[in-house]
Amino acid sequence: MTNHYLATTRDSPAILHDIIHNTIRNTVLVWLSNIACTTVIMSNAQRKRDFFAAFAKPKPAPAKKPKPDTPDDIPTSTTPPTANTTVQDDASTDILDTDEESTDFKLALLSSLQPSLPADALLELLLACDGSVPAAAALAAKRRPPSSITTQSSLSTFLPTAPSASRKIPFPLPPIPKFKTLHLTTPSQVPFHAPATLHPSFLPAATATSLLSECLAEVPAFGRYEFRLFDRNVSSPHTAAFYVADESMASHHTRQGGYLYNGTALATVRLFTPTMTSITPLVEKFVNDAVDERIATVYPDGKKLKHMLPAGKWRVTSAFMNCYDGAKQSVGWHSDQLTYLGPRPVIASLSLGVEREFRLRRVAPVTLDPEAESSHDTSPPPDKETETETDPPDDSDDWKWQPEGQVSLHLPHNSLLIMHAECQESWKHSVHPASTIAPHPLADNKRINITFRCYRDALTPEKIPRCKCGVACVLKTVQRVKSKMGRYFWGCQVGNQWRDEEVKDGEEGGCGFLLWARFDEDGEPIWE
Ligand SMILES: O=C(O)CCC(=O)C(=O)O
Numbered sequence: 001m002t003n004h005y006l007a008t009t010r011d012s013p014a015i016l017h018d019i020i021h022n023t024i025r026n027t028v029l030v031w032l033s034n035i036a037c038t039t040v041i042m043s044n045a046q047r048k049r050d051f052f053a054a055f056a057k058p059k060p061a062p063a064k065k066p067k068p069d070t071p072d073d074i075p076t077s078t079t080p081p082t083a084n085t086t087v088q089d090d091a092s093t094d095i096l097d098t099d100e101e102s103t104d105f106k107l108a109l110l111s112s113l114q115p116s117l118p119a120d121a122l123l124e125l126l127l128a129c130d131g132s133v134p135a136a137a138a139l140a141a142k143r144r145p146p147s148s149i150t151t152q153s154s155l156s157t158f159l160p161t162a163p164s165a166s167r168k169i170p171f172p173l174p175p176i177p178k179f180k181t182l183h184l185t186t187p188s189q190v191p192f193h194a195p196a197t198l199h200p201s202f203l204p205a206a207t208a209t210s211l212l213s214e215c216l217a218e219v220p221a222f223g224r225y226e227f228r229l230f231d232r233n234v235s236s237p238h239t240a241a242f243y244v245a246d247e248s249m250a251s252h253h254t255r256q257g258g259y260l261y262n263g264t265a266l267a268t269v270r271l272f273t274p275t276m277t278s279i280t281p282l283v284e285k286f287v288n289d290a291v292d293e294r295i296a297t298v299y300p301d302g303k304k305l306k307h308m309l310p311a312g313k314w315r316v317t318s319a320f321m322n323c324y325d326g327a328k329q330s331v332g333w334h335s336d337q338l339t340y341l342g343p344r345p346v347i348a349s350l351s352l353g354v355e356r357e358f359r360l361r362r363v364a365p366v367t368l369d370p371e372a373e374s375s376h377d378t379s380p381p382p383d384k385e386t387e388t389e390t391d392p393p394d395d396s397d398d399w400k401w402q403p404e405g406q407v408s409l410h411l412p413h414n415s416l417l418i419m420h421a422e423c424q425e426s427w428k429h430s431v432h433p434a435s436t437i438a439p440h441p442l443a444d445n446k447r448i449n450i451t452f453r454c455y456r457d458a459l460t461p462e463k464i465p466r467c468k469c470g471v472a473c474v475l476k477t478v479q480r481v482k483s484k485m486g487r488y489f490w491g492c493q494v495g496n497q498w499r500d501e502e503v504k505d506g507e508e509g510g511c512g513f514l515l516w517a518r519f520d521e522d523g524e525p526i527w528e
């Protein structure tokens with residue numbers, strides 16, 4: 001399979017250098033860690049992996065029709081990207097439709113002024129200039145690429161604001177207009193539009209192949225997440241399983257209900273496969289380095305955001321492994337639950353097999369100091385936050401989040417995406433159903449994704465506060481109420497449990513329990 005990103009990095013030799021450098025470094029690291037790990041892991045982990053599956057209750061994937069995405073899903077497009085960065089209109093309305101003239105007209109006009117440029121380059125210029133033809137023409141003239149280059153259109157070719165090694169990543173990121181999709185096709189663009197870093201080719205090729213075959217062998221043990229949303233039972237339109245790095249992590253699952261997801265104990269808890277274990281030091285190093293760099297170059301005053309783990313402390317304790325079997329399997333808009341991760345978590349997501357489209361959309365601002373504004377406010381948290389945007393805004397705050405457009409990137413085999421500290425609390429992500437996919441030689445129509453996570457010792461299942469129903473709570477952050485923005489609370493999640501029996505009106509369940517959660521500078525819980 002051609003590597004989408006390598007094929008489009010012509011304008012960024014620094015990236016190619018990075019890739020080559022990292023591949024050599026990764027090969028050495030994997031080789032060293034293989035020597036260190038294989039003997040221990042092969043003899044213990046392999047043998048005991050199935051033990052945990054035995055006490056768990058795997059729910060076989062039902063042959064149900066996948067449910068639609070969550071209702072807050074915005075209209076989306078599956079049109080593949082055509083240039084390095086393109087903005088795609090999602091609501092089938094014209095990007096410039098607020099102006100009197102149509103895009104086609106403006107494109108024709110611009111094309112007559114800049115006849116050597118392809119249509120997608122012209123469109124990018126128009127977008128960059130808010131639809132102004134004279135401004136776009138002037139910009140094209142100023143930034144004219146060498147005449148021999150006519151086939152590739154990229155904002156980076158034209159714009160002074162294009163990503164480059166020296167350009168600073170803005171914080172906070174500028175908004176993407178509502179209903180628009182910004183297609184990113186080079187890794188260097190990613191952090192300029194989403195709080196993420198993408199390595200397009202992370203593991204040595206042979207390691208990626210062995211990991212993929214191990215993962216494919218795991219798939220029969222996977223199940224669908226089943227939960228309740230908007231008074232309906234919902235099952236995820238893909239399958240997954242939960243993995244822990246070692247037996248001490250797994251032991252938490254045997255106590256007091258174990259790891260929950262939407263109020264229900266995770267059905268399948270498995271031990272890391274040998275290759276998952278052997279690549280763990282590599283993933284940890286890459287993430288810690290990327291976080292260090294982000295702290296130094298992106299976050300205000302070169303300091304980590306409040307509640308983030310201290311530098312260098314990110315380690316892999318657990319993972320979710322997801323399988324998308326065929327073009328239509330997907331995961332709807334969501335953010336990952338904070339319960340065991342704690343605030344401002346960093347997650348590393350490795351993709352294997354079929355390349356699929358991943359989307360990110362900002363849903364709330366990043367609050368630098370969530371507790372500062374309201375540190376003396378002891379009133380209860382705002383009405384129970386859901387994973388949706390349907391909550392009425394709190395009018396007393398006289399503020400409403402302006403919905404934003406989305407970023408789309410393709411995650412090829414062996415790419416590693418880091419979702420940085422802002423990603424789960426201010427953004428949502430999804431894997432969109434595709435109209436077509438290119439089968440992978442080993443995985444056929446399947447995409448495997450592993451999200452490596454760093455669970456906190458202070459947030460093991462038995463330490464999580466319980467609601468009045470006696471069930472461990474879920475940790476959430478306030479996203480809709482300005483004066484409490486970014487604050488954390490523990491909430492009852494019984495209402496999200498899948499219900500086998502018919503549920504009458506007013507009996508949706510849950511006790512409505514809500515408790516403010518406090519964390520220190522490094523995100524360690526302060527229990528009161
Ligand atoms: O498959 C992916 O890329 C994303 C998976 C995901 O969002 C999750 O495991 O929470």
Ligand SMILES: [Fe+2]
Pocket residue numbers: 334335336429
């Ligand atoms: Fe996720």
